[in-house]
Amino acid sequence: MVVKALHIDVDGQVKENRDVSLVCTVNAHTKNPKWFHNNKEITQSSRVVVVSEGLEYKLIIRNVQFEDDGLYVVAFGRVTSCTTMTVKGETNQLVKEQLSGKLFSSWVRGVLGLKHLKLGLECIAEKEVKRRHSEMLKTLPHLEKPCISCSAASLYPLHNKKQCNRKQNKNKCLCSGSQYNRRPCPNGGYCSQFYDQIVFDHRFEHPELENTQLERWSYDPWSVATCYINTKGYKGKGSSKEIDCAGLLCLFINNRSYLTDGNYGVFDRARTSRNEILHNANYELSEDQLHEYLDNFKDVLEVKNNANEDVLANDESVKEALKAIDKTGIE
Known part of the structure; x- marks a missing residue:
């Protein structure tokens, strides 16, 4: 019973x-x-x-x-x-219908493609930031200990206004007459010379000093790298994993010493694609839009130098990212 x-x-x-x-x-x-x-x-x-x-x-x-x-x-x-x-269901039927919508699904796949682009760039950016920082240190005076005398508000460059070689944004240089209460770095001009190096590397000659910590320049590569991100909010970021995709793309757009100079336009197109995806008012993409954006992301990872040689694509993390972006494009 x-x-x-x-x-x-x-x-x-x-x-x-x-x-x-x-x-x-x-x-x-x-x-x-x-x-x-x-x-x-x-x-x-x-x-x-x-x-x-x-x-x-x-x-x-x-x-x-x-x-x-x-x-x-x-x-x-x-x-x-x-x-x-x-x-x-864990979610109600209305939400399920919205999640399964074709245009919304394409938007989600676009965001996923952006994530794979970011993962592909992380390792490359880490290597490039450290490589260039090491090169810059070799051209500077030796410091026994980090300089703590300078700040973004007090630093004056190694050159004066008459010696300024900027081709653009001269009025924004720290040597400009509008910049008051500044002085050269008291440690043999170390930070002043470092600033001139940063400006020289910057494609548009306008580093974002609100993203940096000057006292860390002598030993922290990322405190220098964040100067090349032209959107505020990256101060204190210490690795590529802490930088979002827009920030990593900015590094390659604005620093002409990272990898390639002549082909930076592919990074700019990818940044535009990123903005159009994340700022989409209705969170919807057509299939054609999605594939256009994914192609732009792949162009970054397959970028070539002026000698038509692959710059990034031989890296294992980049290969994995390219495969993942291809799979994202399959409905």
Whole structure:
């Protein structure tokens, strides 16, 4: 006899993607019963398992799906017990419909492509930032300890206004007459000379000093690198993993000493694509737009130098990123 009818051993509703147990208790030991779902006998699998514990018989369903909805019957020969299970979604139907929308799905794939681009650039940026920092240190005076006398508000460059070689943004140089209360670095002009090097590397001759910490220039490559990101908010970032994709693209656009000079336009197009994806008013992309953006991301990772040689594509992380972007483009 059935002592306790078949029931679902769960608190509250049966939720999608959760594990549940259907339990029935009898009054005597018996042969293993048969289990049925919507009148079809259940075959055990890695997801659906039948177990017994004394006089208690269980049907365990892992990772419950909507197709598990319906009538369940356990049969001990002629003695049976039944119950109905209704699976509730983790999200309501309206949200599910929105998530499955074609235009929104394409937008999500665009964001995913952006993520893969960022992962592909991380290792390359880390190497380039450290390489250029090491080169710059070789041209500067030796310091026994980091300079703590200079700041973005007090530093004066190694040159004066008459000696300024800037071709653009001369009025924004620290030597400009509008820059008051500044003085050259007291440590043999170290920070002043470093600033001139940073300006020389900057394609547009206008480093963002609000992104940097001058006292770290002598030993921290990323305190220098963040000068080349023209959007504020990167001060104190210490590795490529801490920099978003827009910031990493800015490094290659604005620093002409990183990898390639003549082909920086592909990085600029990728940054524009990134902005158009993330600033999309309706979070929707057509399939054609998606593939245009993904192609722009791939162009960055496949960029060539002036000798038509691959610059990034031989790196293993870049190869993985390219494969991932290709898969993102497949519907």
